[in-house]
Amino acid sequence: MVERKDLAAALSDLRARGLRIVFTNGCFDILHRGHTDYLSRARALGDALVVGVNTDSSVRGLKGDARPIVPEADRAAVVAALGSVDLVCLFDEPTPHELVTLVQPDVIVKGAGYVEDTIVGADVVKARGGRVVALAELPGRSTRAIIERILERGRRCLG
Secondary structure, X not given: OOOHHHHHHHXXXXXXXXOOEEEEEEOOOOOOHHHHHHHHHHHOOOOEEEEEEEOHHHHHHHHOOOOOOOOHHHHHHHHHOOOOOOXXXXXXXXXXXXXXXXXXXXXXXXXXXXXXXXXXXXXHHHHOOOEEEEEOOOOOOOHHHHHHHHHHHHHHHHO
């Protein structure tokens, strides 16, 4: 994981090597196959993948007080350990727009549930002549679905 204050230097190194930078972001709570598949396909759109991971307070603002399940430092470390990911940076803002502005990626990626005009940071990427990509998600592979299965099985076990 890279601290925000060190991100510019890390990005400068990637750019000096002529790498095409891809950016995506998310909560990545309870990392699962849907996440790893998504991140691998995002990375394939360029040469280096930068991932913004929501802080715990940011996740609570998006998902409610019951989330995240996994603390931010652990979520960021697990995402950073993936071979498809080059840099991970936490962000605490309600949206990643500030982080996208700092990263200035060549490609920005989100899941297929997003329309290009609603992808935060698309304006930054398009202004540079970059690409905005919405990737299809693996059916039935979501953190919400996993939590619901755990709760249902827990009710049956305790039942």
